Structures are given as C-alpha cells and as structure tokens.
Amino acid sequence: FMNKLILVILTMILPISIYAQSKKYYCEVKGVEKELTAGLKIVFDFGNNPVYSAWGGLKSKQKLVDEKGDEIPFNSMVDAGNYLSDKGWTFLQAYTSVYGSQAIVHWIFTKEADSPEDATKGIMTKDDYKKIKK
Secondary structure (H helix, E strand, C coil): CHHHHHHHHHHHHHHHHHHCCCEEEEEEEEEEECCCCCCEEEEEECCCCCCECCCCCECHHHCEECCCCCECCCCCHHHHHHHHHHCCCEEEEEEEEEECCEEEEEEEEEEEECCHHHHCCCCEEHHHHHHHHC
16 A cells, blocks of 8 residues: 555656756857957847847847946956856857857857746846836
C-alpha cells in the first residue's frame, strides 16, 4: 500500500514540477567602434526590438538607461558583460562579424527565468523608457 501511495504522490507532483520549470532567455550584446570618437557603441538585443536601423547601423534606442532615462555609459564589452552578470545573466559565447567595413563584436548571454519580463527585470533600454513615459 505504501509503495502505491508514494507512486500516486510522485505522479501528481511530477507534472507540476515540469510545468513550473523556467525557460532559457538570451541577450546579445553588440559593440561597434564609434565613427568619430574612441570607444565602442554598445547595444543590447533581448530579441524584442530590431537593433539595426534602415541604414545598417546599430540603433541607439537599444542602449541601456537608468531609472531616470539617462544612458548608462559602458567603458567596454567587459563593462557591459559585468553589468549583465550583476543582473543574473551568464556569458555563453563571443564572436565577431563584419558589416560593411565595420567589425561588430557579439557577446551572447543567457538567463533562466519564468518570462521575458523576469529575465530583464531591472534592465531598461532607451526604447523601453520612452514607452513607459508615454
């Protein structure tokens, strides 16, 4: 009897635990050299907005801002990576590509979460800030 009771309880719990599992979300950090000044233009791609403009450049609205809407300056890709790491994201892969004559550095991060909103909690792009302030 006890074995059957344990089996029934496990059968009831298993679907609940499978349903409650979180999903893996991804973020791509893209860095391209600034045209007139030193340093990189860094944008964050969480997959919810296009990051390239019609002219092929990276959109500034994908830059991260603080709660006041002020752009968060990143000194380097490592600085941006440390920011995501502090928010619970894990580095997965890095690669480079070339668009036109510009090299683009890509860093891929991942995070387990229950929803895209949970994954990006505490992170806001310029575009997100503008939508909130409308």
